[in-house]
Amino acid sequence: SQKIEQNSEALNIQEGKTATLTCNYTNYSPAYLQWYRQDPGRGPVFLLLIRENEKEKRKERLKVTFDTTLKQSLFHITASQPADSATYLCALLPISGGYNKLIFGAGTRLAVHP
C-alpha cells in the first residue's frame, strides 16, 4: 500500500540545536515533496519544495534533503528557537497513477525548549 510516514512522537530539543525531522514514503514516485508548518488552530503554511531531481534545498535556517533511493526526505532547522515549535507536515505529489493531488503525512510535533 502507499504510505507517507512521519515520526508520530514529538521531537523535543534544546534551543540552538539542529532539529531533524524525517519523512518516509512507500510505493510513490513523487514529482516533488513539500514541507509545511502548522500551528495549533491554524492551517498549514508552505515552507519548502524539493523536486525529484534535487538533492538539497535551503531557505534561511531551513534545509531539506531528498533521497529517492531511500524514499526519504529530511527536514532540518538549524539554530532552533522556541518560535520554531509547531507541527511540521510533509506532502508529496505523485508522478504517476493519474492522481495529481498532494498527499500529506500526519506530521511531527517539534518542541524547542529555552
Next chain:
Amino acid sequence: SAVISQKPSRDICQRGTSLTIQCQVDSQVTMMFWYRQQPGQSLTLIATANQGSEATYESGFVIDKFPISRPNLTFSTLTVSNMSPEDSSIYLCSAETGGTEAFFGQGTRLTVV
C-alpha cells in the same frame, strides 16, 4: 500568493443538523480543495471544488453528505450534512494558484454533540 478566509472558525452543532463552511480567497485561483483533519492525523482530501461544475469527490466521501459549491474562482462552500459525532473534526479549505504551493485557510473546528 493567496490569502484564504474561512468561516466559521469553530462551531458546536447538534447531531442531525447541517453546517455550511465558507472559503473566500483574495485572488482568483485555479484549484480549490476541501480537507478534513482529525487530531494527530494527516489531512484527508474530501474533494476538489470545480468552478461551475460538480465537485470531484475522493473515495469515501459523497456529495449527499458533503455538498460543495464553487460559483466563481474565489469562493467555495462545504456543507456537512446530517451531522453525527463522527463528523467532529477540523475542516480546511485550500487553494492553488497554478504553481506548486498550496495555501490554506485557518480551518473550521467542528464539534457535533
